[in-house]
Amino acid sequence: MVSTTFTNLSDEKQTKIRKALLKEFTDQPLATAQVAPIVKTAGIARGAFYKYFDDLTDAYKYLYGVAMRDIHSDVNNEVGTEFDPQFYLDQVEAFIKGARDSQYLGLIKMHLMKNESLISQGSIDPNTVSSREWATMILSHEAIKQIMIEPQNESVVMKKFSETLNLLAGKGNA
CATH class of the missing domain: 1.10.357.10 (Tetracycline Repressor, domain 2)
Known part of the structure; x- marks a missing residue:
């Protein structure tokens, strides 16, 4: 510390x-x-x-x-009472933009590619959130990771992320 x-x-x-x-x-x-x-x-x-x-x-x-x-200072972290896929899409987009516009882009890429598994970061306790929220948090992190490491795949990852969020919201087909 x-x-x-x-x-x-x-x-x-x-x-x-x-x-x-x-x-x-x-x-x-x-x-x-x-x-x-x-x-x-x-x-x-x-x-x-x-x-x-x-x-x-x-x-x-x-x-x-x-x-x-x-x-995260520029990311809206206020989760609404209803599950809103657009909220999570906006969160991921804001984080990616914030990371790209920051001095920390290289650090974040290195973290995601090499250091993440070395650092103990309190994981999401699935007992404290609904299954849908838990899945959304895991998917959000993975979408960010894939986009940060391979930015050329951003549109494909965001499309899949959006489709999956809509499935979780009961608004789509697999």
């Missing part, structure tokens, strides 16, 4: 460190990332890195969390 020592740094210093983390984690999968390039790029001592973060995984989780908060 990022330390209070880090959060008490000036905004300028935090930004410099985040940029160094972004460069390393965009260029290297977490499994091969190293502290040395980060501290060199950030202009900090190796010991300082370990005062700010427990290890590389901690630094990665911190940065990925920042990226998700930044991208």
Whole structure:
């Protein structure tokens, strides 16, 4: 977990460190990332890195969390009471646009291709949502993943995603 020592740094210093983390984690999968390039790029001592973060995984989780908060800040997360396929289509489109327009595009692609399985991220508890909502969340994530990794397939993936959402809403045929 990022330390209070880090959060008490000036905004300028935090930004410099985040940029160094972004460069390393965009260029290297977490499994091969190293502290040395980060501290060199950030202009900090190796010991300082370990005062700010427990290890590389901690630094990665911190940065990925920042990226998700930044991208999701423009996404409407208010789920209505009725199942609305268009809401989920809009959510996925907004996330993809936000990711593409952000400095985090390379990080997100690396995460989806190489790092996702290495990072424990609270999965969706199927006991807390309906089967339809659970399936929609899983499908949304997979649609985003396929589009981010292979953008040339976006229209096909979004069409399939739309058709599947309509099936879940009882509005279509298989």
